[in-house]
Amino acid sequence: MVAKKQIYEFFRPELRDASYEIGDVYSPDKVRQLQKEWEILPDDVKKPLPYLTHVKALSNTWPHLRLLADFMEVGTTPLRWKELTTTPPPQGPDLHPLECQERIKKRAERAARTNVMLLKYMASGNVEQKHCRNVSALHVALNDESTGGGERENEHEQRPDGEGEIRGDGRGRGGRCNLQLYVVEDLSRDVIEALGSKFDIEPAFFREHIVDYAWYNVRDRWEDPPSLQSAEEHRRWIQLRYVTARYYKTPQSFKAAIREASNFNVLRRPDDDLNNKAVWDSEDAIVGVMRTRTSFWLKKGQDGNSAVGILLLDPTIKEGTPLWHGYRNWSSTPSMHSPRIPAGPPRDSLFNDFIYWAKQPSASIGSVLTHHPTSVLSGSSKTDLHAPTRALLYLVCAEWLTMASYIRTRLGIIDWEISLPDNFAAQNIDTSSDGALSRLHVWRRLVPLYQEMLTDSIRQVFGFPCHDSEVTTVSINGVGSSSGCPCAQHASSASRFSSSIQPARPPGPEEGKGSIAAIRVDFARALSYMQEYQMRIDRVTSILTSTMSIEESRHAIADAKNVARLTWLASFFIPMSLIASLFSMQADVYALAHTMRLYFATALPVAAVAMGLAWVILKLKIWFSKRKRARLARTHKRR
Numbered sequence: 001m002v003a004k005k006q007i008y009e010f011f012r013p014e015l016r017d018a019s020y021e022i023g024d025v026y027s028p029d030k031v032r033q034l035q036k037e038w039e040i041l042p043d044d045v046k047k048p049l050p051y052l053t054h055v056k057a058l059s060n061t062w063p064h065l066r067l068l069a070d071f072m073e074v075g076t077t078p079l080r081w082k083e084l085t086t087t088p089p090p091q092g093p094d095l096h097p098l099e100c101q102e103r104i105k106k107r108a109e110r111a112a113r114t115n116v117m118l119l120k121y122m123a124s125g126n127v128e129q130k131h132c133r134n135v136s137a138l139h140v141a142l143n144d145e146s147t148g149g150g151e152r153e154n155e156h157e158q159r160p161d162g163e164g165e166i167r168g169d170g171r172g173r174g175g176r177c178n179l180q181l182y183v184v185e186d187l188s189r190d191v192i193e194a195l196g197s198k199f200d201i202e203p204a205f206f207r208e209h210i211v212d213y214a215w216y217n218v219r220d221r222w223e224d225p226p227s228l229q230s231a232e233e234h235r236r237w238i239q240l241r242y243v244t245a246r247y248y249k250t251p252q253s254f255k256a257a258i259r260e261a262s263n264f265n266v267l268r269r270p271d272d273d274l275n276n277k278a279v280w281d282s283e284d285a286i287v288g289v290m291r292t293r294t295s296f297w298l299k300k301g302q303d304g305n306s307a308v309g310i311l312l313l314d315p316t317i318k319e320g321t322p323l324w325h326g327y328r329n330w331s332s333t334p335s336m337h338s339p340r341i342p343a344g345p346p347r348d349s350l351f352n353d354f355i356y357w358a359k360q361p362s363a364s365i366g367s368v369l370t371h372h373p374t375s376v377l378s379g380s381s382k383t384d385l386h387a388p389t390r391a392l393l394y395l396v397c398a399e400w401l402t403m404a405s406y407i408r409t410r411l412g413i414i415d416w417e418i419s420l421p422d423n424f425a426a427q428n429i430d431t432s433s434d435g436a437l438s439r440l441h442v443w444r445r446l447v448p449l450y451q452e453m454l455t456d457s458i459r460q461v462f463g464f465p466c467h468d469s470e471v472t473t474v475s476i477n478g479v480g481s482s483s484g485c486p487c488a489q490h491a492s493s494a495s496r497f498s499s500s501i502q503p504a505r506p507p508g509p510e511e512g513k514g515s516i517a518a519i520r521v522d523f524a525r526a527l528s529y530m531q532e533y534q535m536r537i538d539r540v541t542s543i544l545t546s547t548m549s550i551e552e553s554r555h556a557i558a559d560a561k562n563v564a565r566l567t568w569l570a571s572f573f574i575p576m577s578l579i580a581s582l583f584s585m586q587a588d589v590y591a592l593a594h595t596m597r598l599y600f601a602t603a604l605p606v607a608a609v610a611m612g613l614a615w616v617i618l619k620l621k622i623w624f625s626k627r628k629r630a631r632l633a634r635t636h637k638r639r
Contacts, residue, residue, distance in 0.1 A: 393516055
């Protein structure tokens, strides 16, 4: 397979220039000028935006929050303002009126985009759901007095105004609601405004979800200053970063996926891994990897009110296919005598998959995650409040393990090509060391980043309080307790720090099964894979560089042999050239004696002078070199 034309580049100058069209961190005047263009608060007095007003006021003291205010006013990341602005450009023709209307419509759609699912975990163990497809339905759900109260009696209830859909399980009234979970796909101004103003959410929770960069340039205005772990005791949210891999059959399909990602409000982008050149790969296929984030905010229930959780999920690209068709079904397979085969997860988006698993009882996910001793599954009236968190961790960890398997595949192919280059060369595969090294450099750059993402996720998740002191759980250091919750909320800072650096171990049979601590082993396994791959990449890189040095030495030896052959050839023709030169001095060969005497009388002294001058220059260089070494030696002795 010949190397195909690259249709994707990690560095594109036009993207660099577009990033700073709205100014950089060192040009505040230009930034303020553009902020006046997209500012909406002075003109939109009919629609109060208290949360946006609050964020803008805070941004004077906490400058990193200004990105969230710009995001809410623009409707998406400010980097896309050039695609949404209706201001006439400084150069070139003005926008067509139809184009202006289309941009206004697109900006309004981005600002109002709403896809929120409300899951209510009732005390009886039932889970109700309400799908809010517009902000009006979301406001109704937020203001519904029954949200924290009783359970719906009907199996399916549709509001007459189409604001939302409520589903229950039809098992009658179940009492109070223990947890309200708002699952949000993508972010928008109206969703941030509704949730933020209702629950007084810290603006940093939304701000950290907007962009995802592996690193920041020194001019980037959207750089998020690092936070101190010792100053995060008050945080009520966690954020998991992970990577998804998707298979695209053609370059056109991959480009369509890039365009689809540009329609997200949050800033995400699939990247070509530049490794799809193996003999088993399709010639035009591309595997795209995309960094993604999920954020979870939790408010503890007080005064008889239910706990409130907000989960932010990234949209799922519809183009292409998940690598190896995604994760496995974790539910235990039914018996052959079972009357029916249950339906599995929809596998069409992360949003729908999470809702499917978050509604499943703990025991259905597998025997490794059984119920809590005090959960509803054991006959008590207690809801398993770890169920949604556990479902999220399962999905994220499954993506990490899939990515680890994919990296193992690519490194194995590179190993094969290095070990058996002749077999792959027969298939028109680029088996040169340069080609293998360029593919290896992709993972040499990405695997350390993945290690950092995994380490940070493990630190945040297993140091996060569950806000539920009535549930017996396993603490992050693996010590179970039946008196209160030994999780991060009640553990000391020293124990949290020590546990974050200790290797994970499988929970024992006496420890609280079903808690989120059980999946820490799988996260640790994914992290160990990345660490192993990093060492493997370093070893293979050393082997490749050594192989390249050996190949260069062989080429140098071959070149030296060729030069030696040319030297012998020149030695053969030098006498002939001398005779030819002598014969060309005189047409009469018999009169050549006088010409030869004159030639040697002139040429030999000139050659002697040239040789003597070269000898003097060589001796002078040697003398100056000795003087320099002696001077350095004297200087060294004085010191």
